[in-house]
Amino acid sequence: MSEPNELTHPLTCHLRADGTPLDLAAYRACDGYQGLAAANQLEPSAIVAMVKASNLRGRGGAGFPTGMKWSVLPMGPDAPKPKYIAVNADEMEPGTFKDRLLMEQNPHLLLEGIAICARAVEAETAYIFLRGEYTLCATRLRHAIAEANAAQALGNVHVYLHTSAGRYMCGEETGMLNALEGKRANPRTKPPYPGISGLWGKPTVVNNVETLCNVPAILRHGAEWYQKLSRTTDGGTKIYGVSGRVKRPGLWELPMGTTVGEILDLAGGMQDGLKLRGLLPGGASTAVLTPDHLDVAMDFSAPQKVGSRMGTGTMIILDDRACLVGVVANLIDFFSRESCGWCTPCWSGLGWASRLLDAMEAGKGQPGDIEKLEHLASFWGPGATFCALAPGAADPLRSCIQHFRQDFEDHIREHRCPHEGWDA
Amino acid sequence: MLTPAEQSEIQSEVAHYPYKRAVAIDALKIVQKHRGHVSDEAMDDVARFLELSREELEGVCTFYNLLLRKPVGKHVIWVCDGVSCYLTGYGRLCRKLESTLGIKPGETTKDGKFTLLPIVCLGACDHAPVLMVDDDLHRDLDPQRNPGAVEGVLKQYE
Ligand SMILES: Cc1cc2nc3c(=O)[nH]c(=O)nc-3n(C[C@H](O)[C@H](O)[C@H](O)COP(=O)(O)O)c2cc1C
Ligand code: FES
Numbered sequence: 001m002s003e004p005n006e007l008t009h010p011l012t013c014h015l016r017a018d019g020t021p022l023d024l025a026a027y028r029a030c031d032g033y034q035g036l037a038a039a040n041q042l043e044p045s046a047i048v049a050m051v052k053a054s055n056l057r058g059r060g061g062a063g064f065p066t067g068m069k070w071s072v073l074p075m076g077p078d079a080p081k082p083k084y085i086a087v088n089a090d091e092m093e094p095g096t097f098k099d100r101l102l103m104e105q106n107p108h109l110l111l112e113g114i115a116i117c118a119r120a121v122e123a124e125t126a127y128i129f130l131r132g133e134y135t136l137c138a139t140r141l142r143h144a145i146a147e148a149n150a151a152q153a154l155g156n157v158h159v160y161l162h163t164s165a166g167r168y169m170c171g172e173e174t175g176m177l178n179a180l181e182g183k184r185a186n187p188r189t190k191p192p193y194p195g196i197s198g199l200w201g202k203p204t205v206v207n208n209v210e211t212l213c214n215v216p217a218i219l220r221h222g223a224e225w226y227q228k229l230s231r232t233t234d235g236g237t238k239i240y241g242v243s244g245r246v247k248r249p250g251l252w253e254l255p256m257g258t259t260v261g262e263i264l265d266l267a268g269g270m271q272d273g274l275k276l277r278g279l280l281p282g283g284a285s286t287a288v289l290t291p292d293h294l295d296v297a298m299d300f301s302a303p304q305k306v307g308s309r310m311g312t313g314t315m316i317i318l319d320d321r322a323c324l325v326g327v328v329a330n331l332i333d334f335f336s337r338e339s340c341g342w343c344t345p346c347w348s349g350l351g352w353a354s355r356l357l358d359a360m361e362a363g364k365g366q367p368g369d370i371e372k373l374e375h376l377a378s379f380w381g382p383g384a385t386f387c388a389l390a391p392g393a394a395d396p397l398r399s400c401i402q403h404f405r406q407d408f409e410d411h412i413r414e415h416r417c418p419h420e421g422w423d424a
Numbered sequence: 425m426l427t428p429a430e431q432s433e434i435q436s437e438v439a440h441y442p443y444k445r446a447v448a449i450d451a452l453k454i455v456q457k458h459r460g461h462v463s464d465e466a467m468d469d470v471a472r473f474l475e476l477s478r479e480e481l482e483g484v485c486t487f488y489n490l491l492l493r494k495p496v497g498k499h500v501i502w503v504c505d506g507v508s509c510y511l512t513g514y515g516r517l518c519r520k521l522e523s524t525l526g527i528k529p530g531e532t533t534k535d536g537k538f539t540l541l542p543i544v545c546l547g548a549c550d551h552a553p554v555l556m557v558d559d560d561l562h563r564d565l566d567p568q569r570n571p572g573a574v575e576g577v578l579k580q581y582e
Contacts, residue, residue, distance in 0.1 A: 094506035094545035127440075132453070132490045133502070133546055135559040160440040165449050165488035168544060182441075182448035182474075184487040200442060243508035243549035250550050284507055284545075314549070322511055330510045334544060340487070 004253075006030075008229070010217035011210070011237060012253040015105045021140050024147040027108040033153055035216030039116045040155070044075065047120040051215065053223035055235035059098075060088050060171075060208030061283065061311050062388075063234070063300040066215075072195035073121045073203045084204040085117055085126035085157070086180060086194075087212060090164065090171035092131055093392075094284040094334055095316040098239040099209035101251055103130075103137040106213075107144035111154060113212030116219060118157035121205055126159045129176050132166050168338035172387050173206040175340065186342045187387035210239060231257035232299040238310075240298060242267035244317030245274055251314075257302070261294030263315065274319040278403060282311020284331050285392025287399035288318070307399065323419040324407045328400050329357035335393035345379035346390040352376060353397065365412035370401060426469045430458055434473065445474055448484050452491050461492040489543065496539040497532040499581045502556040506545030509553040513566030517553045520567045520574050537581070557581060 004013045014022060014030045027033070039047050052067025073083060087110070091099045103110060114126045130138055141161050148154050167185055169175040174188035177199050198204020214236055218226045227235045234256050240263045241251040247268030254263070260281065270276055278288045281298065287308040289296065296302050298310050318327060336350035353376045356369050377398050380390035401408060410418045426434070437450040451474060455466040462470075462485055471481045485491050492500075503521065505514055518529070521540060525533050532539040548554045551563035555577070562577045564570055 091547050092544055095508050095549050096545070097547040097549045100547045131547075132488075133543065133556060136561070162440075162450075163453070165453055165490040166543070167488050179449070180446065181443070182446040182484065184484055241550065243552060244511050249552075280507075316507055316511070316549075318511070327507060327510065330505070330507050334506065338544065 006217070007221065007225070009237065009253045010221075010229075011102065011106075011109070011213055011239060015101075019105060021105050021107060021144075024108060024144070024151060024153065027106070031220070032108055032216075033112055035219035036112050036115050036119075036153075036155065038219040039119050044120050044122060047116065047219070050223050051120070051218060054218045054226040055223075055230075055233060056211065056214050056218065056226065057234050057300055058208055059210035059214075059238070059312070061093075061285070061309075063310070066207065066211055069195060069207070070117065070121050070205060072193065073205065074196070075122060079122065080202055082125055082202060083121055083123040084199045084202055085114055085121070085123045086173075086176060086199060086204055086206045087114060087126060087128040088171060088173065088176060088206055088208045089128055089130040089134070089137070090168075090176065091134070091209075092166070092168045092171055092338075093312065094331070095243055095280060096241075096283040096312040096314045097243070098241055098251055098312060098314055100134060100137060101239070102209055102213050103134070104140055107137075107141050108148065109213045109216060110141075110209055111144055111148050111159060113215040114159055115154040115157055116215045117205060117207065117212060119155060121203075123157060123205065126157055127162050127180055127199075128159065129162050129164060129170065129180060131170070132164045138163050167340070168334075169340040169387075169389065172389065175387070176206065177204065184340065186340050189386075229255055230299075231255045232297060232301070234299045234301075238298065238313050241314035242317060243314070244279075245271045245319045245322075246317050247271055257297040257299040259294065260289065260296050260298060260315070263298065264294070264317070267317075270317070270319060274321055276317065277320045277322075277324070278318040278400075280311075280316040280318070280396060281308055282313050282315065284316070284334060285388075285395060286311040287395040288403055290403055308395070321419070323361070323417055324400055324404045325357065325411050326361050326417065326419075328397055329354070329361045331396050332357055332393060335389065339389060343386040343390075345376075346385050349376045349379055350390065350393060353393075360408065360411045361417055363411070363414075363416040365408075365415075367412060369412060370405065370408050373397060374401060426455070426473055427458065430454055430469075431473070434470075445476055448474060448476065448481060449488060449491075452481075452485050452488075456492060461495050463495075495532075496541075497536050499537060499558055500539045500541060502541055502543040502546070503529070504544070504546040504548075504552070504554050504556075505542045506549065506552075508545070508549035512552040513568060514553045516567050517555070517565050517574065521555075524574065524578065538578075 056066045057063040169185040175185035179185040194204040336354040341347040377394040380394035437447040
């Protein structure tokens with residue numbers, strides 16, 4: 001692998017080993033804000049065209065093409081005003097921990113991405129919607145915003161930090177708009193999409209932190225360079241991560257399309273005495289893959305071909321000593337607690353599934369429970385619920401039953417958790 | 425009544441939004457910072473200030489995990505129960521906290537020093553299991569792999 005540098009690792013090459021953040025001077029010293037300078041020489045439509053050509057796709061989990069999202073906003077003197085940018089820095093999905101790194105260590109990179117986006121869509125105001133628990137990010141972003149404002153580095157956009165008070169639904173894009181308006185983070189009906197009618201009914205871009213952090217380098221080095229960073233048709237690099245009982249959990253910026261096995265190797269493989277049983281490739285809402293899938297490229301299409309998704313690209317490793325029913329019970333408990341209650345299959349069904357799984361893990365499962373769980377999950381499909389929270393819960397549940405049905409059956413038949421050695 | 429300090433902090437947030445009610449969550453966080461939790465009285469004070477009904481504000485307040493409607497101890501210990509922590513020693517960490525503090529999740533120690541509460545993934549999964557005390561994140565706290573770490577963390581708080 002080549003030494004990390006700007007042309008190979010545009011997101012992370014300037015991060016310091018000790019984790020201290022780059023201040024404005026240090027950021028400028030490595031050509032920071034040059035992407036914005038390049039953008040300032042272009043018409044908004046040319047910026048959008050460049051981002052489209054780069055094949056940058058959203059890093060928040062769904063992978064929507066970023067340039068396309070920006071191109072939806074009404075432009076010109078007759079467009080509704082003001083227009084907004086809402087930066088999704090909620091990062092509450094279990095197993096996902098990548099945006100924190102960028103905000104803590106290179107806050108100006110995000111600010112520059114916001115400023116370029118603002119120019120591209122003629123937005124006046126940007127809110128960074130940060131989860132309340134990220135207190136170090138908050139301190140560092142506040143400092144960076146103050147530095148940038150004092151130096152008038154951001155052009156015409158006003159950037160404000162909104163620190164949330166914690167709820168997974170705030171990360172869902174329309175839930176986030178409600179939360180920014182001071183309401184419960186219930187989802188909104190789509191269409192209209194936020195690009196047409198978002199915050200306070202005005203056109204709004206919602207983008208993930210990592211997505212926006214990719215934009216400055218695209219402006220500086222061009223769409224073609226960016227596309228070529230990737231091993232696949234989805235442009236750029238990706239920050240991949242690994243957690244679970246591996247030797248070296250962590251985060252790495254790698255070419256988009258790096259395989260599951262290569263990423264796992266960087267994490268040093270499994271801890272001594274443990275074997276890989278499965279993995280959730282990109283956070284709690286992605287379907288489980290098995291050791292048969294080590295060759296799958298982590299991009300927006302290859303995992304889908306084997307029934308999963310790249311999601312946020314941060315993998316959760318399941319080892320052979322862990323109790324899978326316990327893991328699934330933990331996941332469904334999360335989704336059940338965090339459901340906003342807006343639709344019945346979600347608030348009622350997740351609660352029911354959670355109780356069934358807890359009972360099963362405690363040795364009180366009944367014959368037929370597995371079928372009940374499958375039946376409940378069948379009401380959480382896309383289109384059956386208001387937003388993607390319940391579909392996100394269905395994926396790990398259904399896939400774990402599919403790949404590891406025996407574990408569920410053993411719990412029911414033996415009236416206990418058979419994983420004696422497992423001590424969570 | 426909101427204190428002058430609370431009022432000015434809330435007012436400076438209002439300046440960032442086109443509508444006053446947008447700061448409902450910030451305002452609740454601000455009174456909680458000053459008063460420890462959001463009491464019934466605080467709820468009334470904020471509702472009056474933002475010209476919202478008490479019921480509407482209650483709906484907002486109860487939605488968010490970090491807004492506390494009941495009194496808590498001097499320090500809140502938030503233990504991550506996300507899946508990566510679950511896989512790497514969350515259970516051992518919880519039992520250690522429960523035995524050291526003599527309380528269960530949701531409870532406050534007799535001396536009023538600590539309240540123990542669960543929280544969803546803290547986004548530090550590569551250093552699981554983790555917890556947060558007030559605003560500080562503490563990582564790699566499996567009592568098996570890192571003996572003494574939990575005690576070390578608790579000692580930092582007066
Ligand atoms: C329940 C739920 C939670 C989500 N949480 C986040 C989050 O924390 N951060 C994020 O960027 N996207 C999150 N998303 C995805 C967003 O809805 C949206 O797709 C994304 O922010 C768009 O940005 P992007 O196009 O740059 O990826 C979540 C989606 C759902 C359904
Ligand atoms: S699961 Fe605990 S920090 Fe992510």
